[in-house]
């Protein structure tokens with residue numbers, strides 16, 4: 458078993474805010490991410506597939522194709538968007554890095570898996586200090 462990772466980037470705005478809480482409590486829990494007038498992050502997305510190298514190519518999956526699929530299925534939807542308002546698969550969810558990574562996994566999985574290659578993980582880096590990893 459070998460693991461192949463493709464890295465892509467996107468920029469997006471969001472806000473973390475719980476309507477059932479006071480402004481003060483939102484600030485306390487979400488900090489700057491609760492800013493009323495939104496704010497952005499430069500996200501880095503790592504998509505890892507696993508499988509055995511194909512005897513005809515030596516590839517687990519064509520890395521160029523993987524980049525194209527990630528761009529078509531995810532980046533087109535999230536790049537320069539408002540994650541709370543514009544992204545169908547985030548509707549009604551808190552736009553935390555955790556939920557975003559889970560949403561990306563669910564969107565991407567049917568597009569990248571084959572008989573022999575499986576999605577292994579989604580790693581989403583939100584800031585230089587914070588990232589999440591999801592293994593399904």
Ligand code: NI
Pocket residue numbers: 471489490496497498
């Ligand atoms: Ni934020």
